Amino acid sequence: xxxxxxxxxxxxxxxxxxxxxxxxxxxxxxxxxxxxxxxxxxxxxxxxxxxxxxxxxxxxxxxxxxxxxxxxxxxxxxxxxxxxxxxxxxxxxxxxxxxxxxxxxxxxxxxxxxxxxxxxxxxxxxxxxxxxxxxxxxxxxxxxxxxxxxxxxxxxxxxxxxxxxxxxxxxxxxxxxxxxxxxxxxxxxxxxxxxxxxxxxxxxxxxxxxxxxxxxxxxxxxxxxxxxxxxxxxxxxxxxxxxxxxxxxxxxxxxxxxxxxxxxxxxxxxxxxxxxxxxxxxxxxxxxxxxxxxxxxxxxxxxxxxxxxxxxxxxxxxxxxxxxxxxxxxxxxxxxxxxxxxxxxxxxxxxxxxxxxxxxxxxxxxxxxxxxxxxxxxxxxxxxxxxxxxxxxxxxxxxxxxxxxxxxxxxxxxxxxxxxxxxxxxxxxxxxxxxxxxxxxxxxxxxxxxxxxxxxxxxxxxxxxxxxxxxxxxxxxx
Amino acid sequence: xxxxxxxxxxxxxxxxxxxxxxxxxxxxxxxxxxxxxxxxxxxxxxxxxxxxxxxxxxxxxxxxxxxxxxxxxxxxxxxxxxxxxxxxxxxxxxxxxxxxxxxxxxxxxxxxxxxxxxxxxxxxxxxxxxxxxxxxxxxxxxxxxxxxxxxxxxxxxxxxxxxxxxxxxxxxxxxxxxxxxxxxxxxxxxxxxxxxxxxxxxxxxxxxxxxxxxxxxxxxxxxxxxxxxxxxxxxxxxxxxxxxxxxxxxxxxxxxxxxxxxxxxxxxxxxxxxxxxxxxxxxxxxxxxxxxxxxxxxxxxxxxxxxxxxxxxxxxxxxxxxxxxxxxxxxxxxxxxxxxxxxxxxxxxxxxxxxxxxxxxxxxxxxxxxxxxxxxxxxxxxxxxxxxxxxxxxxxxxxxxxxxxxxxxxxxxxxxxxxxxxxxxxxxxxxxxxxxxxxxxxxxxxxxxxxxxxxxxxxxxxxxxxx
Numbered sequence: 001x002x003x004x005x006x007x008x009x010x011x012x013x014x015x016x017x018x019x020x021x022x023x024x025x026x027x028x029x030x031x032x033x034x035x036x037x038x039x040x041x042x043x044x045x046x047x048x049x050x051x052x053x054x055x056x057x058x059x060x061x062x063x064x065x066x067x068x069x070x071x072x073x074x075x076x077x078x079x080x081x082x083x084x085x086x087x088x089x090x091x092x093x094x095x096x097x098x099x100x101x102x103x104x105x106x107x108x109x110x111x112x113x114x115x116x117x118x119x120x121x122x123x124x125x126x127x128x129x130x131x132x133x134x135x136x137x138x139x140x141x142x143x144x145x146x147x148x149x150x151x152x153x154x155x156x157x158x159x160x161x162x163x164x165x166x167x168x169x170x171x172x173x174x175x176x177x178x179x180x181x182x183x184x185x186x187x188x189x190x191x192x193x194x195x196x197x198x199x200x201x202x203x204x205x206x207x208x209x210x211x212x213x214x215x216x217x218x219x220x221x222x223x224x225x226x227x228x229x230x231x232x233x234x235x236x237x238x239x240x241x242x243x244x245x246x247x248x249x250x251x252x253x254x255x256x257x258x259x260x261x262x263x264x265x266x267x268x269x270x271x272x273x274x275x276x277x278x279x280x281x282x283x284x285x286x287x288x289x290x291x292x293x294x295x296x297x298x299x300x301x302x303x304x305x306x307x308x309x310x311x312x313x314x315x316x317x318x319x320x321x322x323x324x325x326x327x328x329x330x331x332x333x334x335x336x337x338x339x340x341x342x343x344x345x346x347x348x349x350x351x352x353x354x355x356x357x358x359x360x361x362x363x364x365x366x367x368x369x370x371x372x373x374x375x376x377x378x379x380x381x382x383x384x385x386x387x388x389x390x391x392x393x394x395x396x397x398x399x400x401x402x403x404x405x406x407x408x409x410x411x412x413x414x415x416x417x418x419x420x421x422x423x424x425x426x427x428x429x430x431x432x433x434x435x436x437x438x439x440x441x442x443x444x445x446x447x448x449x450x451x452x453x454x455x456x457x458x459x460x461x462x463x464x465x466x467x468x469x470x471x472x473x474x475x476x477x478x
Numbered sequence: 479x480x481x482x483x484x485x486x487x488x489x490x491x492x493x494x495x496x497x498x499x500x501x502x503x504x505x506x507x508x509x510x511x512x513x514x515x516x517x518x519x520x521x522x523x524x525x526x527x528x529x530x531x532x533x534x535x536x537x538x539x540x541x542x543x544x545x546x547x548x549x550x551x552x553x554x555x556x557x558x559x560x561x562x563x564x565x566x567x568x569x570x571x572x573x574x575x576x577x578x579x580x581x582x583x584x585x586x587x588x589x590x591x592x593x594x595x596x597x598x599x600x601x602x603x604x605x606x607x608x609x610x611x612x613x614x615x616x617x618x619x620x621x622x623x624x625x626x627x628x629x630x631x632x633x634x635x636x637x638x639x640x641x642x643x644x645x646x647x648x649x650x651x652x653x654x655x656x657x658x659x660x661x662x663x664x665x666x667x668x669x670x671x672x673x674x675x676x677x678x679x680x681x682x683x684x685x686x687x688x689x690x691x692x693x694x695x696x697x698x699x700x701x702x703x704x705x706x707x708x709x710x711x712x713x714x715x716x717x718x719x720x721x722x723x724x725x726x727x728x729x730x731x732x733x734x735x736x737x738x739x740x741x742x743x744x745x746x747x748x749x750x751x752x753x754x755x756x757x758x759x760x761x762x763x764x765x766x767x768x769x770x771x772x773x774x775x776x777x778x779x780x781x782x783x784x785x786x787x788x789x790x791x792x793x794x795x796x797x798x799x800x801x802x803x804x805x806x807x808x809x810x811x812x813x814x815x816x817x818x819x820x821x822x823x824x825x826x827x828x829x830x831x832x833x834x835x836x837x838x839x840x841x842x843x844x845x846x847x848x849x850x851x852x853x854x855x856x857x858x859x860x861x862x863x864x865x866x867x868x869x870x871x872x873x874x875x876x877x878x879x880x881x882x883x884x885x886x887x888x889x890x891x892x893x894x895x896x897x898x899x900x901x902x903x904x905x906x907x908x909x910x911x912x913x914x915x916x917x918x919x920x921x922x923x924x925x926x927x928x929x930x931x932x933x934x935x936x937x938x939x940x941x942x943x944x945x
Contacts, residue, residue, distance in 0.1 A: 012514050016496045060518050101863060102512040104870045104901040109490040113509040116486050119501070121493030122513055125521040129900060130492045130513070132528040139490075140480060144497065155529040164479060178486030180506050183497060197482060222482030243482075250481040378496060407500035443503070 001032075002068040002077050005052050007039065011062040013088060015374040018062075021087040025066065028083045030076040032069040036084055039063045040372025046382075059372060106133035119182055120169075121145055123372070127170060128152035135159050135167075142225065143169030144183045147367050150234055153227065157238040166242045172225035173203025173365075173375075174406070176210070183225075184377055186406035187441035188214040194305045195221040197253040197280075199243040201228050201260035204338030204365075204404055205287060205294055208437050208464055209259060211446075212298040215439070215462060216310050221253050228339075231263035231271070241274050248278040256282045257301055262291070287340065289347055294340075295465040312463040315436075315447075315454040330397035332471055333390045334361035335383055337376040341402045341435060345468040352472055362386065377409040384420055391424035398431050399424055400471040402464065405438025405449060412444060414452035425457030431474055432458040435467035520899040520934050523941035527896050530944045532778025540773035540781045540797045541874045541892050544837070547772050549649075549765035550698025552641045554686040556678075558633035560650060561621050565595065568615040571629025571830040572788025573803040577608045581789030583664025583825050586916030587628030588615060590666025594674045595632050601666040601917075619784055619795070622771075623650040624763045624830035626756075627662035627912055628789070635674070636682030640701060640764045647771065649764040653677055653685070656754040658920055663912040664825070665919035680743045681750065688733035699729050701765040702878075704758070709839065709879050709889065714847035715762040716831055716840030717908040717923060722758030727751055763830060766837035773797040773892075780940055781873060782893040785836045785905065785928060789828035789912070792928045796895055796936045798943065804936040806929030811911050813924015814853065825914035827926045832907045838876050838891030841906040841925065842868040846881040850908075853923050864906050865890065871897040871905065895940060898933040 013021070018036050025034040033050055037043040039057040047054050052065040066080045103109040106118050110133070118134035120127050124147030134141040135156070143156075148170035160167045168175050168182075175182040176198075186207055196218055200206030203225060210220045224246065226239035240258070247256050256278070263271055263286075275282040283304065285297040292300070299309045332349060336342035342363040349359050363369075364376035364383045376383050390396045401421075403413050410416075424430045434453050438446040450460040461467040491498040492511035501508050516524055527533060557563045568588055577585070585605065592604035592613055607613045618625045625631055629652075637650040655673055659665040692699060704725045711721035727748065734744055751757045770783045779797035786793055793803040808826035815823070834840035844851070845865035848858045856864075865881065868890040875888030893905055904927035911922040 014494050014513075016494045058518065060515050101867060102510060104512055104514070104903065105897060106490055106492050106511055107897075108870050109492070109509045109511045113488065113490070115488035115490040115507070115509050116480060118490040118492065119497055121491070121497050123515070125525070126513075126516060128525045129516075129528045129896075130511070134490065136534055145493065149525075152525055152529070159529070159531075177482055178480075178484055180486045180489075180501065180504050182489070182501070185500070224482060246479060246482050249479065250483050252483045374494070374496075378494075407503065408497055 001070065002073065003052065004064070004066045004077055005054060006064045007055055007057045008062040008064060010060060012038070012060070013062070015372060016378055019374050019379045021084060024087040025080055025083045028080050030068050030071065031080050032067045034066045034080065036062065036064050038372045042369070042371045042373060106130040107137060110134065110137040110139060115139065117141060117177070119144060124148040124170070128156055131156055131167065132159065135163060135165050138163070138165070140166040141168070142172055142175055142182050143167065143227070144172055145169070146171040146370055150229060153229060154235055157235060161238045161242065166224065166246065167239050168225045169227045172227050174206050174223065175225045176220060176223040181407050184404060184406050184408040186210050186214070186439050188220045188439060189441055190219045191217050193218055193307065194254040195219040195252055196301065197221050197247040197250065197256050198223040199226060199240055199247065199256065199258045200224070201226050201230050201240070202287065202340040204437065205259050205340035207338070207404060207406065208294045208341065209257065209298055211437050211439050211462060212295060212312070213301065215313070216298070216302050216307055218302065218305060218307055222247065222250070228261070231260050231267050233264040233266060237263065237267045237271055240271065244274055244278060244282070248280045253280055255301065255305060256280050257285060258282060259285045260287065262286045262288050287344065289351065293344055293348060293465045295463040312461065312466055314466065315450040315460040317454050317457055330395045332359040332398050332400055332475055333396050334359070334400040335386050335390065336361065336363050336402045337365050337383060338402050338404050338437065339363045339365050341437070341464045344464055345400060348465060348468045349472060377404050380410060380413065380416055384416060387420045388423065391420070391428045391430050396430050398433065398471050398474045400433050400468060402435045402437065403449060403453070405436070405442040405444045405446060407443060409444070414449045418452050418456035421453055421456040421458045433467050433471040433474070434458045434460045435464035436460050436462060437464070514902065517899045517902055517930065517934050520937055523937045524896055524899055526941040526944050527780060527937060530778055533780060536776050536778035536798065537781055537873050537894070540776045540779040543772035543776070544769045544892060545876060545878070546644070547642045547702070547769040548644070549640045549701040549768045550643060551638060551689055551701055551761060552693055552698045553639035554636055554682060554689050555639060556633065556682065557631050557635050557637050560637055560639055561623065561631070563631065563633040565633055566597065566613050567633065568613065569618045569621055569623055569625065569629065569631035570615050570788060571618060571625045571627065571828060572786045573791050573793030573805050574617055575788045575790055579790050581825050581828065582914045582916040582918070583828055583912035584628045584789045586664030586666050587630040587661050589916065590661045590670060591630045591632040593666060594671050595634055617786070618830055619786055622648060624767045624833050625652060625662070626654070626759055626763065626831045627829040627910060628664055629830050630661060634678050636678060636685070638761055638764060640761070640768050641698065642768050642772070643698070645772070647768065649768040649771065651760045651764040653681060654754060654757045654760040657756060660919060663910070663919040664916050666917055681747050684734060684737060684739050684743060684747050685730070687737040687739065688730045691733040691737065692730060695733070699726070701761050705762060705765060705839065706878050708758070709843060709846050710882055712847055712849050714840055714843045714850070714908065716759065716834040717853060717910070718755070718847045718850045719758040719762065720755045722762065723751065723755055726758050726761065759831065762839070763833050766833045766839070769837055770833065775800055777943070780895045782836055782895060785832040785907070786830045787827045787832065789825050792827060792932065794928065794932050794936060796940065799936065799939045802939060804932040804939070806931045809926050809929060811909050811924035811926035813911065813922055815922035816920060819913070819921035823913050823918070823921045824911040827909060828912055829909065831909065835905055835907045836893060838872065838879060838889035841908040843879070843881060843889045844906070844908065845884050848883070856925065867903055868906065870901055871903050895933055895936045899937050904928055904930060
């Protein structure tokens, strides 16, 4: 067995690129495991978990860790390292045959090429600097980055507010602007019916609503993310107000839907004034205990628009033996990639069973899991490991998962998740319920993904509420 | 205000490439930033400075102030008169330094200057007087002056006096001695001192009279204007000053001939100036300093107003941090060597001439001087790439100083400390190389960058001043 751990000081590639590098290297003959990652504390921990000893290094260093299987030798290692270098060289950075070097800052990019807005997804500590560049160039900015300090957010939004510009985010996972999906974005079709504009302090909450409304035949004309902290006392709803103002001014929007956690009291007053002054009707969807869930909100909006709510789709294996019966004891384990989907499921369960029932909900998109790593919608590794662990745990009664489709997300999430579902249902007898948030027009295809998961034994829903309720029913029937 | 449903006219993406690809797959124009982590440990200071409400306006004012300066040559006079330099006092290039840490060429130039002033018979005798503090030396920059290479100025040396007409501010620089064995490269042999004596006795007074006559007849010699023209004639005004030197002669020679000085002296002076391609460097430098000094002390500005080296330390000063120096070890340039000299003979970087790069010319405008790319060990494509790359770390492109071969793009001007820390791109400086042993003279020419650490240090000081 050959183990190779190498720290490349000052080398850098983004976490998504490194994910691909790691996969390429892991696929080399003789390589048992491989990880190429920036040496953030989280990644060093992951490497340690894989059995690699990482020497002292800083988050600005790149670690190349490779383990060769039984017959591994020097030649095998050389081949693996050559694959590392080839994969690092590959990708969009080296394809340019132009003489001109690419811009190195957002300010430079706007100066050279123009553009309407900036999409910032650097590590959180650096996001504000790029975002300020965009605002100073007179452009709106979407900050996809998470781990952005609150003080940065407040200062950034004040700067934007002075200039009549919009900051979407930080930690803004999705937006739909000018018909283009930014970040993790579902493809919604425009229909002949009414058009809704969404202002969302929640990324996956917004995606859930877009997908439900789209399924019901309503056009979602625009979705502006504002970041989860926008309606806090510190931020004061600056982005929400600007986003509402924009949607109100846009003649093609018939109705506005605002999705957020309940705002701070003082912010709620200001918000109420802002919505009261709008010509376009506004529905508020405030997520939290005792509040309606997202599916119920979508149904309310549909009613207001005079559109019948459809029966939300469900995919399930017809032969009952593929589906595991519920365990008679144990707990519900919710393992999510979507933060709002996770919170919503937890609230539904708590509202029905109380807080101390022992059921657990983990959001793998939380900041703690994404320092120096790609979001779990892109890199499912950490959740897949946990799915396998939870399935093997006799304390697990039912697994509740989500899958989020759209641009930016994994090209085929079911490909990796279905085997894990099958192992849980068949090998461990643990039933699996999945909320699959997407549309037929998404690159992954809603039905294609849902059917693949159902074939593996999962019970699959478009509505996260319906998925959660089904998992609860299983618990209670048990 | 952009309406949420109006078509999206292109997106600038910075960060994960996957998100850029997702936009392209929807048919959107994407302009990618090649983002990399900033210099280590600078994230917090970069955010503080980016969010400093004074910064954008302060930098705009700094740029405007620099671009508004019109440098005119108004006088030529001894340093004792215009700088109040007393016998036994000397100026030198770069940030402050003591004799104990002074490099060979700086020591050689100071020793030669002491002999030139008649303080000692043999330059070697001056060493212990400098060491003991009997003879003193301070940075040129602390006296409104700049000096190439060792940059040593002594009271008897004649200085160009440049003035900004609007403000009346002045800057100073000595007369250029030529290349090879010269004082500014640390040489102090008899021929070096003889030349300095001739410059003091003949050249200085002749140029003074010619400049006075020219000023009286048609106003100051427009140094900024000559810089504009020479950039279009293949000079980058640091390592190539051929066109500038000839234009200066064009402007001054009628008055030199008509000055009443002895014909032999006029002839020798014309031959000396015309035969020294670098003569104009000593006008380009104080013109750049005059422009950059206009931005000094603008609170909140992250613009570099001076880069200077003393052969041991490389120092920068920044508009928003007053007269504080941020220093690190001067690097040894990478380039070509004269004769049998090699890298082991070269002293670390020295001279105030990096004031040209600070103002956007020299290495920053390398693209306009393809004739000398080989002198500094490069290629023409390198030169184009360098000028474009320097735009990534500068606040503006000078609308007056343009580069024809880059479609009249302006010289990248106003180094932004924050942009340097963000991109890790260091200013590129064209430079001569002095021999590290005192008395040697020039050994080569090449390219050099500042030590990276001076920029994070300056950034930290800027961040500390944010209220």
